[in-house]
Amino acid sequence: MPRTNFAGMGNAMRAINAEVEEYAERHGTPLSFFMEQPTELHPVSLSAARKLRILAPYVEEFLSDFSIVLRNFGLPDGSTRRYYSVGRELTMAYPVIWNAKKDGVICFPNLPMDAMTQSTGLRNENPWFPKCSASLHERIRDDLSDSKKSQAWLPVSRGIKRLGTRTETSVSRALSRAFLWEGQKFQCPQYIDNTAARLIEMHQPADFHFANTVDEVRAMYMREPSSETPSSCMDSQHNFALRRPNRPVDFYAHCPITMGAYISRSGIVTARTLCWFDSESAEWYHTRVYSSRAAQREELCKHLDKHNIKPMDSIGRRLRLSAEFDVPAGDYNDSSACPMPYFDSTPFYALVLKLSNDATMFHVRIGERNIIAPRGEKWQYPNLTSTSGSYCIYETSECTNCSSEIDTDNDSFWNVEGDIYCSVLCAEENDALWYATAGDDNLVYHRNIDFTDTIRAYHGNGIFSNENAARVRGCVYHPVPWADVERHMFVYWDDNNGDDMGLVHVGKANYHWDAKNTSSVRMYCDAMSSPCDVAHTVLTFNDGSFRFHSLPIVDEFTNPKKVDDTTTVMRYIATCDNPDNFDDSMFDEYLADLLQPHAPLLPGVTTITGE
């Protein structure tokens, strides 16, 4: 690594001093009014900054690992923040880096840092303008000005050696001494031990597995609430329209051209993917690799490469696979249900299925539509992007609500958990509503929804699977465009029914979901008398975000304005543009009582004059 000598800084400081000097001379101002910038710093200070810059990538690596563990296993205060990064609450008191084996750490206790968080970093640490080491530089400067304390830093070689003091220690000891959460050391020894164990575990070798059987595929999608396993809408944490123990991912085990591949550490799946077999080239290809860390994704990719399984997007053509197989029927509300996962990759033209006569088996075909599903054979097409987890076969060709005849080969129709409807309206009349996830929406029966984490749309017949789905798919609702709401409210926009909600589109702009998350959404509000009424009540915004009316907050310990003791709250003074048209009688009639002294203030209302 090239040695950082900060030579440019000295020149920059000299230039600033020269400019200040010229300015003072030009304006006749004594130079003593300005502070001269130091053009040179003590070599120990320079060395401290240099050391921190050298350690920066290694510190970042450890801090990143620590942050992942905190997000996956919980924060020191007992809360969780799975989807957001750990912020400024976590600070590092001095550099801590992994040792070579990554089973312990090396600490640098003589390089104390203040406000070192994951977002600040050490890569640009500068002794003139330190971001994380201001206290250290201040201490070096103070010590050097004291005849006794300066002995700790002089000669320079001793000072530099002192800065570089390193201690190899256990992870748990480093966590208890070098890290602060909201300015406090971690309180719970058990939490420290568990966190340290998980940090070390992250770097232990993982086991590679293929998943071919039902049990193996289910194990691949097993996710404990606080684990490193990447989440999926098909994982074991979700409920589906399918009675247990059947799971939607069982489909992959029964399909002869798919298998799972994953790595796990201590039984915890840390990365996984699905593989598809191309009989034409007699090769396996894998789809997207899911993992919570890039390192785990790379590790799984290495294993796949060893087994000659290539990424599907590397072959330069679209795979068109075909297969025919049976899937044992599951059960949902006493109907036969075929386990049906959400497919984020569909390397085939179509997928059709049909229930066996004894209703115990689904016959599934994958391939070209015309070949696999001849007309008149009543093959059914499941939704491949549904997250309901199953496909319920419909057995009649009449609308379940209005009994009108449906030609299932030619007419469009809606399948709600095995019942078919001629229109969305008919389905909605029969207790169906839209269940929207981040990537899809389906009509489902209200009575069968698992309401955990769901958010009901305030307008529109929809329910979002969780807050994230509502943000991605929904539009926000505010009764009026100029005021915020106490909790985000959403509109489910049903394209099939059009705008029948009686709302007015306010506009599309950035919306601040919370302190860290902003995204662009459409806003709807209650219908005003005309759209132009909405236009004039939307606050203008310069930063592309919706804005709301506000009042300033005055802390009880700060005075909002210099109090003028001579201020009189009430004076009988007013201005009149056209005095000729204004006589005393008009004044008495219209204005006199308008300017009366005010009535006693309500409790909690004061004036800055102290009334």
Place this chain on the structure above:
Amino acid sequence: MFISTRIQDIGGTAIRHSIPVGAVFKYQEGRGDSYLSLGTYKNFFMGCKLASVNQIANFTITPMDSANADRNCDVTGVFGFVLDMQDTPEIAMSTRDFSFGSVISLPKDFDDAGNSHLYLTFGNRPERHVSDQLLLRLTGQDTTCVFKPIPADSMIAVRGKAAIRVEYLERKA
């Protein structure tokens, strides 16, 4: 503080629709945002959301039939209004384009002693008649009905500006 919340209420828990006017509260299992309760008008919760970074409180209007009404809240503080009165009131019209945050008085609107009531302008009514203005009364004895709508183009006297003062228990020590 404002109208009905006392310092002793801090630390208490209440369902959203029972939160007293003048309370600073947080939703349990919420995102940690603090809100001010200004009471109800028609079928809306009127309030403010504290945005401490900007030292402002954003006005909020939330339907009472939203999912919030039955959620538990913690009362974390109290608030009141601080009025910065002008030396010289200005006679004006409440225009169709709404104003916000001004302290005003109205003609022929006074208490038994003949003193003018003061109101805080709260913008247009949160109903369909956008041209009407909504006011929050800051004076008088009646603490039950503090919101008052007035027609657009009413004559008013602008007498100052309002700010919010928030008080938390821990700061009282």
